[in-house]
Amino acid sequence: MTSKTKVIQSDLIPANLAPIIEALCLVSKDVAKIIAKGSLGQSLAHQVGENSDGDGQKALDVIADDMFAAALKETSVRWYASEEQEDAILLNEAGKYALAIDPLDGSSNIDVNVSIGTIFSIYETKEGAEESFLRPAKEQLAGGYIVYGPATALVVTFGNGTMQFVLDPDTGAYALAEKAMEIPQTSKEFAINASNYRHWTKPVRAYIDDCLAGVEGPREKNFNMRWVGSLVAETHRILTRGGIFLYPRDGRKGYENGRLRMVYECAPIAFVIEQAKGRATDGSDPIMNQAAETLHGRAPLVFGSAEKVDRVAAYHDLPEEEVSALFGQRGLFRG
Numbered sequence: 036m037t038s039k040t041k042v043i044q045s046d047l048i049p050a051n052l053a054p055i056i057e058a059l060c061l062v063s064k065d066v067a068k069i070i071a072k073g074s075l076g077q078s079l080a081h082q083v084g085e086n087s088d089g090d091g092q093k094a095l096d097v098i099a100d101d102m103f104a105a106a107l108k109e110t111s112v113r114w115y116a117s118e119e120q121e122d123a124i125l126l127n128e129a130g131k132y133a134l135a136i137d138p139l140d141g142s143s144n145i146d147v148n149v150s151i152g153t154i155f156s157i158y159e160t161k162e163g164a165e166e167s168f169l170r171p172a173k174e175q176l177a178g179g180y181i182v183y184g185p186a187t188a189l190v191v192t193f194g195n196g197t198m199q200f201v202l203d204p205d206t207g208a209y210a211l212a213e214k215a216m217e218i219p220q221t222s223k224e225f226a227i228n229a230s231n232y233r234h235w236t237k238p239v240r241a242y243i244d245d246c247l248a249g250v251e252g253p254r255e256k257n258f259n260m261r262w263v264g265s266l267v268a269e270t271h272r273i274l275t276r277g278g279i280f281l282y283p284r285d286g287r288k289g290y291e292n293g294r295l296r297m298v299y300e301c302a303p304i305a306f307v308i309e310q311a312k313g314r315a316t317d318g319s320d321p322i323m324n325q326a327a328e329t330l331h332g333r334a335p336l337v338f339g340s341a342e343k344v345d346r347v348a349a350y351h352d353l354p355e356e357e358v359s360a361l362f363g364q365r366g367l368f369r370g
């Protein structure tokens with residue numbers, strides 16, 4: 036590839052956003068190379084600091100953040116909001132867009148060679164940073180992620196379906212792999228961090244209890260569980276073979292609204308999922324209708340096959356007496 040050829044080219048990418056997507060993909064190639072070098076390269080997983088909430092920052096979190104910010108400075112991005120930076124930063128005074136990013140999500144998996152990713156969301160910019168990002172998720176112009184896994188892939192939506200581009204190692208460019216991804220509606224898999232069971236609300240416990248009860252229980256079928264600890268890896272699996280992901284609010288201090296961040300995790304993932312004919316809620320109500328109150332604000336997140344997400348919402352509607360682990364047949368209702 037000469038430096039002039041693009042790393043991603045498709046008429047499915049709106050022309051006004053193409054330079055931003057190109058910049059994200061160009062940096063992703065360098066991030067993928069750094070990750071692929073593993074422990075032969077620079078140390079990536081040691082803690083180098085803390086982010087705005089006191090979460091540990093790994094070396095690769097900061098390296099990736101610096102790389103994306105530098106590349107996007109050359110594009111029409113006015114405001115850049117990152118999980119790794121306290122406040123949004125002004126990149127291009129004349130920029131037309133506001134981009135939110137989790138530069139490296141799943142960093143607890145860096146040193147164990149498990150898929151990790153970059154998550155991003157793009158809005159039409161407004162004058163100020165807060166008004167550009169603290170707005171309903173449905174105002175996004177684009178949302179997506181790059182997964183650094185056995186394959187490096189970009190999954191993105193511009194509001195007309197969810198598409199997948201794979202980084203071809205032979206050409207060094209991203210090529211279209213799927214024009215319109217659709218989440219399979221049936222699956223036996225659920226994804227939740229089961230170690231938090233005692234902290235969940237009753238409806239979530241009841242939903243998981245009924246999955247665990249298997250064919251002898253109210254669901255009358257057996258289920259399987261997955262938990263990678265990497266939102267992008269879970270999302271990619273669910274987009275590909277169906278299922279449901281839950282990171283609900285729970286009783287732990289700081290988890291009153293779950294763990295995931297609305298602006299640069301929940302909103303773009305919800306956009307990708309809904310455009311693939313899935314559903315994404317906070318347990319009850321659509322994420323796409325919600326806005327963050329602060330830049331790093333968290334939101335409970337339940338997404339996946341529509342029927343499953345609707346069922347979780349129905350558990351939240353159950354009368355108190357029905358929300359118990361051993362209740363026989365629940366009167367599930369909702370839409």
Ligand code: AFP
Nearest residue numbers: 140141142143144228264265266267
């Ligand atoms: P890290 O980036 O700190 O590894 O967090 C990853 C994440 O935000 C998301 O990708 C996972 O789904 C979730 O946290 C895992 O959370 P638990 O460690 O509480 O299971």
